[in-house]
Amino acid sequence: MQKKVLKVNPKDNVAVALVDLKEGETVILDNLTYEIIKDTKAKHKFVIEHLNIDDPIIMYGVLVGKANLPIQKGEVITTENVKHQSTKVKGKTETASWIAPDVAQWKDRTFMGYHREDGQVGTENIWLFFPLVFCENRNVEILKDIFEKELLFEKVTKHQLLLRSLVNNSSEFETITEEEKESRVFKNIEVKFITHQGGCGGIRQDAESLGRLLAGYVNNPNVAGATVLSLGCQNLQVQIFKDALEKMNPDHKKPIIVYEQQKSGTVDEMLSGIIKDSYEAIKRANEIERKPASISKLVLGLECGGSDGFSGISANPVLGQLSDLMAGIGGATILSEFPELCGVEQELVNRCVNEKDGERFLQLMKDFEKSVVAAGSGFDMNPSPGNIKDGLITDAMKSAGAAKKGGSSLINDVLDFTEYIKKPGLNLLCTPGNDVECTTALVGSGSNMVLFTTGLGTPTGNPVVPVVKISSNTALYEKMPDIIDFNTGDVIKGEKTIEEKADELLEFIIEVASGNIKTKAAVLQQNDFIPWRRGVSL
Template identity: 80%
Template sequence: MQKKAIKVNSTDNVVVALMDLNAGEIVNVEGIEYEILKHTKAKHKFSAEDLIVGDKIIMYGILVGKANLPIKKGEVITTENVKHQSAKVEKKTETTSWTPPNVDKWKNRTFMGYHREDGQVGTSNTWLFFPLVFCENRNVEILKEVFEKELLFEKASKHQLLLRSLVNNSETEIVEEDEMDNRVFKNIEVKFITHQGGCGGIRQDAEALGRLLAGYVKNPNVAGATVLSLGCQNLQIQIFKDALDAISPDNKKPIIIYEQQKSGTVDEMLNGLIKDSYEAIKQANEVERNPAPISKLVLGLECGGSDGFSGISANPTLGRLSDLMTAIGGATILSEFPELCGVEQELVNRCVNEEDAVRFLQLMKDFEASVVAAGSGFDMNPSPGNIRDGLITDAMKSAGAAKKGGSSPVEDVLDFTEYIKRPGLNLLCTPGNDVECTTALVGSGANAVLFTTGLGTPTGNPVVPVVKISSNTSLAERMPDIIDFNTGEIITGEKSIDEMADELLEFIIEVASGEVKTKAEILQQNDFIPWKRGVSL
């Protein structure tokens, strides 16, 4: 029989409803009976004790808010009676111990990947087109149309066929085509990204964009790149080259760069780009998948469209998986710094190096200061959807979001655009924004991104598979076209977190080997939004 409610941590003074609870209903949690005073929706919390104004709200064993109205035992907590509050962290207070999980069953497991000369292994093989400045977006779009039509022999989509039937007032049967069978090259994908940066803002944003794009070229999923430059923009070609040389001084990947202001007419430039890129893509197609240990996986950990179950099912599953990867010798990257507000002490204490602990706190402090300077604050992080589904304070959201990082030591702390250097758990400074975060994770070396969601978020990435993981079965059944993996059986008590993590790792191996395409790949969700920290000038 499914439980009606749970306490996540024995020290908590709130209880999570696992199903809708009616006023007057009696709920037994760990031998204690609670009378539900007001209708409480699934995913929301009710108080485990009488609280007065100023009392602390504890969940996941940490401070996540304070009462700003009296709250009775059994009463639902809301944005009206609770406000955000988190503990202040000044320094590392202790060094936490960690016992790695048993990974004997995973030690010899492999996936079929694309081996690069620098030792990295890709989960896909992509030739990437991108501009250094938004002025070149139109030319990138022209190249996209040319290459996709000729290399993929694209046929009308089901949506085009639907419109065609409406225009012609016919009953045209909508048949989905298998586009993979039409590809000229079987071992290479051709992807295109555009952006709104590279000029017009502060120099630091242009330089950061250069580092981000260099990270994409460095990413093991990328075989090579075609780069378009106007010529007069802030993000000069040399800035991009210097950024790539800093992280990949022995780069062997082919890079084709054209500068429009030195290339004559648009037609002349495009003709050269098409000829040079085609020859390079043909060479990149010769690379084939070969076995690689799963320790070569670098998994980005992210959440978006979170709900009150995310911190109980999907995120802890990623946490267990992160611990498994660390024990195996692989790497994971935990991002979204605004969603680590309130759990800083735990993460600081888990830092292996003292300098990383100091750096993490400074990055958090600087990030929050910039948000405050813009007239907001981390307490404004929960979205209307988060609040509607039970995450009513930023610290509460953060406490659940941080579960994605498991319990292993923090091996390194990275600022935005820094490329991963060490195996184990890494912290990466990014916003909580879904696409900006995914974009940053890939630029820092993730060759797969694991994205948990409780409400449903349709996003993907041009070069890396994004695995969507549902926190609840209702979402997985309602939006099967975007969800890849469901952890809802944890909520119903059918499976444990450990069992679910093992199943998820098996699924990731299939995705990394090219045996399964993610829903984001099928839907061609190739989102790319760089984090812009400055202002336009």
């Protein structure tokens, strides 16, 4: 029988409704009986003791808010009776210890990946086209249309086929035959395209930051090589991009084709040259085949979006357990979204192996929040209307649940936006909470797969890495099967433990990394790319 309520941490003074609760209904928690004062929807929280104004709200064992009004025992918390509050942190207060989980069943496991000369291993083999400045977006789009039509038959969608049937005045819905699919020119490589709105017009720092981000994409193990388009006069000069790549990886040997329009004559001449040179390079990259690699070569980006009140007790803890498994194996995970770590800084600082990393984490958080305040907002405004509707009342509450994605292992490094991963184990990466900006940043810092938890659903994907969507609840999994890859809702129902689901998820990840399972975002061709712009436009 499914439990109706849950207290996440023994220190908590709120409980989570696992099902809809009616006014006057009684529930039992830790052998104590509580009467529900008002209707409480599943995912929302009610207090388990009477609270006066300014009394603390504790969840996940940390301060997540304070009472704005008197709240009766058994009464649901809302944005009216609770406001954001988090603990202020100045530095490390203790040295955390960690015992790795048993990884005996995983230590010899492999996936089929693409080995690069620098020792990295990709889960995909991508030839990437991108511009250094938005002025070249049109040319990239032209190239995208040409290459996809000629090289990739499966890019023809059912909606294109529907339109084709209408244009041909045919009553039959055309389909792609298996013979056509098999006739695609290249079997071992995908061709992907990025466009963006940066590279010029903003502050020079944003152009340089974009250059480092794009260098990270080229350095990502999923990328075999790249075709780069430049106008010539923009802030993000070709040399800035090349210098960023050289600094990131002095030994990189990937082929990079660069065309600068202001040196290339007509558009026709430039496009003809790009097509010829890129085709030859893609043909060579197609010779790279999947080979066995230790799963310690996986670099998993950890992210959440469209979160709900169950995210922090099912999907995110499952990712946390998986992150701990990866740390025990010698693999790497990257925890991002700094606005969603507000309120749990003390725990994270204490988990930093190097004290300077803890100091850097706090400084990055401080600088980020300062810039947000200067813009007239604050981290306390982070929860979206959808988050609040589904039980995430304050930013600190949302953050405490979001941080569960990082498990309990020690933190080996703290990275700023566009810095590339250097160490195994758990890393922190400064990114916004915005779904696409965060995913974009994780890939630029070396993730060869992104694990994305959601309680409400989101179609976000990436052009370079598989993005695995993990639902916090079964209702979402059943409602949106076209975008959700993996369900953790059986944790809420008490049918599976967090440890059991983490093992299942790792098995699923190995299949995705080996190319045996295509993510739903990839099927939908969801190739999102939005760089984080920290500055202003000039």
